[in-house]
Amino acid sequence: MLTLAGSRALQDAIAIARHGMSAAAAGMGALEATHRGATALPPANAELIGAGIGRLSNMVVESGEGSWVWTADGERYLDFACGIGVTNLGHRHPEVLKAVHEQVDKIWHAQINIAHHSQMLILVDKLRGVMPAGSGLDSFLLVTTGAEAVEAAVKLARHATGKPNLIVFQGGYHGRTALTGAMTTSKYIFRARYGPAPAGIFVAPFPYANYGGLSVEACLGQLELMLQQQTTAEETAAVVIEPVLGEGGYLPCPPEFLQGIRDFCDRHGILLIADEVQTGFGRTGKMFAIEHAPGVQPDVLIFAKGVASGLPLAGIASRRELTDRQPAGSQGGTYAGNAISCSAANATIDVLKRDGFMQKVNERGEQLRSGLEAMRGILPIKDIRGHGLMIGVEFDKDKLSKGIAAQVSKACLSRGLIMLQTGVFETIRMVPPLNVSASDCEHALRIIRASLEEVASCQ
């Protein structure tokens, strides 16, 4: 029997029939740099879009199915970006599609300040069921975007503790709004010349071993020092951390670092907020990345992106003892917990919870990591890292020309593989759908090899 994902050949055939193109136009099996995505000129009307939006390419994406997207001019690309870790079940997963279609026929905007709606009531129960075991996270707020959820978590922490300040980490990313941009230090682009930044945000070092970084022990020592030199425990509401730095370079937190931070928070009466916007909902091979650090439970867990397979939905999970004290009306937003997004989230969680799903995520992760290990000889690679299907490959920037990660990403795009960079350390990131097939991973590895060879030949 064929699974939903089907065989690669069958998927190709269905997709080609549905998208009305020849196998040649679909770019099947081609490793030549024939795709125009990397070189396409801006389409008509693009100048009407504000310059503040950056983008990888000038492709005009028209449709998507599973791990693949099609452009308006009929080119097919393997999507190893997933809309920055969002379409975690691939594009238009059949079960999510069905749920969305059903909800479209019922109600779209069932505004949460006016009434409850069924999809949200179902969703909060499902969310409670997937929270890390023993976390006690039993109170949920649904909003629309990741940055909005981070802001909601900060408001909650300030209100619950009566304290104003936050500690964040160097290289962290929490969003582009005024507050979350100020909490972000993965790159200066998100904040430079947009100041003054809101006050009360203190940046602690992250244990990143390369380029003279500090050890876990030293970073934990620096945290203690911060309380004596910069923000006292009596003023500090929360420590906010991504269990894997996403935009900062796909850097997993060492478990002992998270354990040390949990201990630090407990000793000083500070809340621990895990920003799982990018790492949540199976991306790292566990439902949440904090579960890679045994014994560490966050007081607030922020989620977004993968929760609804591409529909806008985000939220925070916390404990009732913290949220009960918030005045009604002080949190939320017009579009918070949109009914269609909630229906997509309900279907998404059902798929993620299915037996064997996470095992497959980890198997595909192993496949990609070992395939990448075999490429170390082509270009100097400093590090291959990450859990599950959140994989970073850092090139050795001391031995290579500046912009090497961008060159590799571009070479991949011209062979039909969408792959992003991350951070400032010449790193490319693999964020494929969690249900990507083994043959699509092999295809991606072949493209990456060909791309590394091309870039190496120009060094």
Ligand code: PMP
């Ligand atoms: N936190 C993290 C860890 C993220 O990766 C992102 C988005 N890349 C955000 C917050 C912000 O989410 P959004 O873009 O939906 O506002």
